[in-house]
Amino acid sequence: MICLGFESTAHTLGVGICESRGNRISVLANCKEVYVPPKGEGILPRAAADHHAEALGEVLRRSLCESGLGISEIDLFSFSRGPGIGQCLRVGCAAAKFLASRHKKPVLGINHCHAHLEISRGMLGFSSPLYIYVSGANTQIIIENEKENRGAPRFLVLGETLDMGLGNLFDVFAREAGIHPSHGSQVARLAQKGRYFPLPYTIKGMNFAFAGLLSAALREVGRRRLEDICLSLMETSFAEICEAAERALCLTKRRQVLLCGGVAQNARFCRMLGQMCLPHGAIFGAAPAEFNADNGAMIAYTAISEWKRGKREKIGSLKPDGYWRIDQVR
Secondary structure, eight states, rough: EEEEEEEOOOSSSEEEEEETTTTTTEEEEEEEEEEOOTTTTTOOOOHHHHHHHHHHHHHHHOOOOOOOGGGOOOOOOEEEEEEHHHHHHHHHHHHHHHHHTTTTTOOEEEEEEHHHHHHHHHHHTOOSOOOEEEOOOOOOEEEEEEOOOSOOOEEEEEEEBOOOOOOHHHHHHHHHHTTTSSSSHHHHHTTTTOOOOOOOEEEEEEEEEOOOHHHHHHHBTTTBOHHHHHHHHHHHHHHHHHHHHOOOOOOOOEEEEEEEEEGGGOOOHHHHHHHGGGGOOOOEEEHHHHSSSSSSHHHHHHHHHHHHHTTTOGEEEGGOOOTOOOGOOO
């Protein structure tokens, strides 16, 4: 089976193609274009959606060329159905449904969070890990529901942010502090030359919060070196998640810890979680950076997995759902 997937939840328009042979799913193509907001601003939903619509034809062409396939050779179409920005989601949904209808092929709507988990688990060969999912809007500690009953959630959220996602924490700080591009990668770059000082640390069981940390860090702008603030912001937020993840690890007794999502590209965070796993005899892993950033291949990969599990959907019933949580996946 060959599947083409569209990713369009936020700033990234991705088109990926995956192929299934037996139990193995391989990535044939993974192309994307990223919407860059004006300096000092966050994602403008309408502008991001327009960007995706304009870039879609070219990104699709590149993906097909990279795979060496024609559109008629695609067996299954898929798209990120949610969660995400409504206007952006509609671009991928419309493209997948149009191509599926035109070529008389099936189509599946995929949960964006599930796709991050699924492609990372498959690439690492993990069986039933403790997932730490960190992206722009989502920061959650997740396990698969081993006592799954018909209609029950496939995944259980053990802990999550009570206010904002880890990626948004860094992006908002960067924007308000005048860092450009306003992205977590720039915060990480500055943090390499910083020195730590204490900032507010908020954790409640296996839940955590970042709004107070953000406010305190912004108050220090102009008073302290920006490099010191970036380091302290990152170390404090990472430590909150590590503490909550260690509680979850002790509770569930899992032997594998999987970090996925955009912030999983941060090398310091990976080292901290790896050290946290050592005394518990757990294996830590994260997929290659290409597949932790938003991408179309993860949508196609998960669609093939879902198709093999027996998932089928009617094209007329598929609509974007900007609030589709991972613990609502059946």
